[in-house]
Amino acid sequence: MQSMQELALSLNNPRGLGMIVGVCAAILAVSALFFVVCGKRDRLGALLVPTAFVELSVVFIFLTNSLEEMGGMDSSSKLMPYLWSLPLLAVSLFQLIRTWRAPRLKAVGHGRVDKVFWAFAIVAAAISQFGTLGFFVCTAAMLALLMLLLGERRILLILGTAACWVLFTWFVFNKVLLIGLPAGTLFSKLFV
Template sequence: MENLLVVLGGGTGLYVWIAGLPGVLLLAGAAVGNGRYAPFRLRILICTGLLYLSFVFFFLSFGLEEIEAVGSSARTAPRLWSAGLALFTLDQLRRIFTGRSPRDPEKGDIPRVFLTAGVVALALWGMDIAGYYISTGVMLLLLSLLLGERRPVVSLSLAGGWILFSWAVFSRLLNLNLPEGIFF
């Protein structure tokens, strides 16, 4: 079993995971069908894709080398992301299946999707210049505005809370170096 995890966690295993995503999404779409959960089909497909992605993060972490000199394993961060992503996705699925989630919208807001992708890409690019903390804080502020949050206290507390959480967990607890720009 360990050999299988190492193969699927290696570089060529990524191609297996990428090839498997359409099959998993097709199976989930077929399982939903036209029955009771058909109005939630897109939400279920998105949750299925996110769960699949969390399993990919987990299995790819087996391909990372163990380096104990830095105080934590290189496998820790992907496994934390995997666990968090799976936890919140399973909660969303629970809300769908218990009837507490709204139905899928009739049509999407494609320009907002492209703007969101642009903001995230700009933040990733900006990490080399401004550093992780500033880039992520600005990204979260812009995304909260883009998604319709107009209360400054909520937007600022979200950005500040994430920066504080990132600093405490990744820098202090796990001793991981986040990207540093010219300001940090």
């Protein structure tokens, strides 16, 4: 267990990130080849997405081993990564098995690459503004914009979902874990 912790700690830097990305890309390439050889070419993309999420959750679980335990705290710094990674791993494995066992799929005539680009741009913009606008504002705006992008038009549902997520994360981090999320420079100046 100690050697796994040391390995996780050594990979928790920019060079280690490159190594992790390279290994994950290689595993995805081998997985794609395996899926094609097994006759699952018709659902290759549908199999690679949960495979990538399985990899992502395994990497998060692995890197969580390098987090240090903080003395005098009621909760562990490893709690939230495990709470996010383990369900992601379970759901991804379930989806991978479900997709593998599904009957042959008809070829899709076209996709919506523009929506993929816009979703990526929305998430990137939200993450880039955490320092200025804070986690709660960015996350609420990101959720609302993604729901609009995916075709949801009921404003009450969009606003309710964003508000419930913000309240849930505020409660979990600020009240349960006693960890403050970034308020952003814009709002920290208003309330100081």
